[in-house]
Amino acid sequence: MKIIIAPDSYKGSLTALEVAENIETGIKKTIPEAEIIKVPMADGGEGTVQALVDAHNGQIIEEEVIGPEGDRVKAFYGILNESQAVIEMAAASGISYIDPATADPRKTTTYGTGQLIKSALKRGASHIILGIGGSATMDAGVGALQALGFSFKDKAGQEIGRGGGQIGKIASVSKENLYPPAEELYLEIACDVSNPFYGENGAAYIYGPQKGASQKQVEELDQNFRKFNQFVRDNYNKDLQQLPGAGAAGGLGAGLITFLNGELKEGADIVARANQLAAKLKGADLVITGEGQLDYQTVNNKAPIHVAHLAGAEGIPVLAIAGSLGEDYQKVFQKGIDAAFSIINKPASLNKIILATPELLQETARNIGRLITLDID
Incomplete structure (x- = not known):
């Protein structure tokens, strides 16, 4: 299985590469044989x-x-x-x-x-x-x-x-x-x-x-x-x-x-082309993207939506992992993202969540990996 991990950064917490690395760690715990390609993304702003x-x-x-x-x-x-x-x-x-x-x-x-x-x-x-x-x-x-x-x-x-x-x-x-x-x-x-x-x-x-x-x-x-x-x-x-x-x-x-x-x-688009994302998507089975908060603003061609657009052109399913799912986040489903997950698993202060982001990302990705490997008729 070939998986492309192409997230934006989690503002105030992790760089895009760090987000991708933690998702990779979680996926590998359940799909160790997966071929994973990390593509750090951004939309021209911070990060x-x-x-x-x-x-x-x-x-x-x-x-x-x-x-x-x-x-x-x-x-x-x-x-x-x-x-x-x-x-x-x-x-x-x-x-x-x-x-x-x-x-x-x-x-x-x-x-x-x-x-x-x-x-x-x-x-x-x-x-x-x-x-x-x-x-x-x-x-x-x-x-x-x-x-x-x-x-x-x-x-x-x-x-x-x-x-x-x-x-x-x-x-x-x-x-x-x-x-x-x-x-x-x-x-x-x-x-x-x-x-x-x-x-x-x-x-x-x-x-x-x-x-x-x-x-x-x-x-x-x-x-x-x-x-x-x-x-x-x-x-x-x-x-x-x-x-x-x-x-x-x-x-x-x-x-x-x-x-x-x-x-x-x-x-x-500039970042995706600079990182040759379209070429790396060839032959992929799954794309995982994300950002700090997925919400109604994400659909304004933020990085996750651009990733989903490129993946959609190849017929590749797209999952998003976000720090949180904000107001009207469901709008992303109309823009090519197939499912969205928040890493927050219990009530906690923002500071505690930020400090725990690496572990929370890994745990969320591990659960996604388990879903992928289910054999459901």
């Missing part, structure tokens, strides 16, 4: 770097960069091979670095994300996977581009400052000092939302308040996004408002692909 580094036997690189509010923070990214790297923008420019009660998203910057990109380029990367979830910023990626050497000037010819409060002033762009390898860079940007660049469903109105923006600041930021888009339309013949997902992460992805070579794609 993407670790999942891909584990899958490729890569390396985590730690780097001190400028955080969203201008102070220095310790960030990281992953090197997968001699030409490929993976970055989570939240590691450098994430919302965990700010206090939304006091933050001013007109001033926060993605400069640190650009520093991580530059560091990866220095190590030979020409293809970078960039996860853009969990951002603290609203600068349309201008800060990241500044870190790579782009110069943005206002009508007076003065260099603009950092932050979304400045991007409406842009009158000219120069890449005279661009770090040369950036010219050859290809960015795959993991984006799982469809919000437009500006407007009532755009970057400022939807995401500004959670990053600390007052109503007045939201309106100011939205106007700046409109001015930035007009500049891009006039000078680069691109309309970011027509790009699905342009409003994600404060416009980071949209800004990057305006001035660099790249695309916005579904995060789980």
Whole structure:
């Protein structure tokens, strides 16, 4: 029997690889002869770097960069091979670095994300996977581009400052000092939302308040996004408002692909292709996926659903093991998951469950293994 184990991480508990390893241990207790292939998954958010580094036997690189509010923070990214790297923008420019009660998203910057990109380029990367979830910023990626050497000037010819409060002033762009390898860079940007660049469903109105923006600041930021888009339309013949997902992460992805070579794609699809999941599914008898909590949000093409989609194309049954089964988790059954299991076997505090997750995963997987081996007429 060939079993593919392809879970996402259990946030705050285990990495995707650790989840897969514990499921494997449980399955092997009842089906010792099973051929098991572990494929750590992610959807472009937290855990993407670790999942891909584990899958490729890569390396985590730690780097001190400028955080969203201008102070220095310790960030990281992953090197997968001699030409490929993976970055989570939240590691450098994430919302965990700010206090939304006091933050001013007109001033926060993605400069640190650009520093991580530059560091990866220095190590030979020409293809970078960039996860853009969990951002603290609203600068349309201008800060990241500044870190790579782009110069943005206002009508007076003065260099603009950092932050979304400045991007409406842009009158000219120069890449005279661009770090040369950036010219050859290809960015795959993991984006799982469809919000437009500006407007009532755009970057400022939807995401500004959670990053600390007052109503007045939201309106100011939205106007700046409109001015930035007009500049891009006039000078680069691109309309970011027509790009699905342009409003994600404060416009980071949209800004990057305006001035660099790249695309916005579904995060789980990027990770699945990087890990060659489709090829590994060939000839499999069963797929086991999962994440920390399976619920109604899972169906929005989170990693377990993408795994189920690929498995379904091969006619392979799919089971999901989750830390917990949340609200409307049954919706996953309409998206290709055949059965779902929670690892929780008795009332306990969240902290105790997190500490016991390895053992609970193994026990759940062992019981699944016993079910598989039943000979029922």
